Amino acid sequence: MNERPARPDWDTYFMRFARLAQSRSTCLRRHVGAVIVKERNVLATGYNGAPKGVPHCAEVGCLREQLQVPSGQRHELCRGLHAEQNAIIQAAYHGVAIRGATLYCTFRPCVICVKMIINAGIKRVVFQGDYDDSLAQQMADAAGLELVRYRGNLDEGGGG
Numbered sequence: 001m002n003e004r005p006a007r008p009d010w011d012t013y014f015m016r017f018a019r020l021a022q023s024r025s026t027c028l029r030r031h032v033g034a035v036i037v038k039e040r041n042v043l044a045t046g047y048n049g050a051p052k053g054v055p056h057c058a059e060v061g062c063l064r065e066q067l068q069v070p071s072g073q074r075h076e077l078c079r080g081l082h083a084e085q086n087a088i089i090q091a092a093y094h095g096v097a098i099r100g101a102t103l104y105c106t107f108r109p110c111v112i113c114v115k116m117i118i119n120a121g122i123k124r125v126v127f128q129g130d131y132d133d134s135l136a137q138q139m140a141d142a143a144g145l146e147l148v149r150y151r152g153n154l155d156e157g158g159g160g
Helices: 010-022 083-093 111-120 134-143
Strands: 033-038 041-047 102-107 124-129 146-149
Touching (some): 010 033, 010 041, 010 083, 010 124, 033 083, 083 102, 083 111, 111 134, 134 146
Parallel strands (some): 102 124
Antiparallel strands (some): 033 102
16 A cells, blocks of 8 residues: 655645745745635735736846845835735735734744734744844734744655
C-alpha cells in the first residue's frame, strides 16, 4: 500500500498558501505573500507589488533601490503595496468581513501593516521570516494582536 505524507497542521497548510501568494510578488527587493483566514477558510490573499494598472517595479525599476534607501525606511517612496495591505484591500474590495481572522504572512509585518491589521480587527498573525521593526511589536502588544513566528517546515508533507 502507498504511504501518504503526513497531513499538515493548519498553520503549515495556510503558510503554504502565503508562500504561493509570495510567488506572484513583483517587488525587486523582497517577495512577500499573505493570506487571511477565518474559521479555516481562506478569505483573501495578497502579495507585494504595484497597484492595479500601474507598471510594476520589474518594468520601471525601484526608486528605493536607486536612492539606496535602507530596508524599513521611507516606505512612501515605494510604488508597491505590502502583501498584508493587498490582502486587507482585497477583502474590502469584495465585501469580505475579516474581523477576528488570522493573517498568515511570509515575513513579520512592518508598523504600517500592523496598524492596518489592528484596525481591520485581525486577531492573530502567523509569520515566517523576520523583519526588524520594534514599533510594530510595541503596537501589536498594546493592541493585543498576537504575533506568532511559524517554526515548521513548509517543504515536507507534515506540519510544524
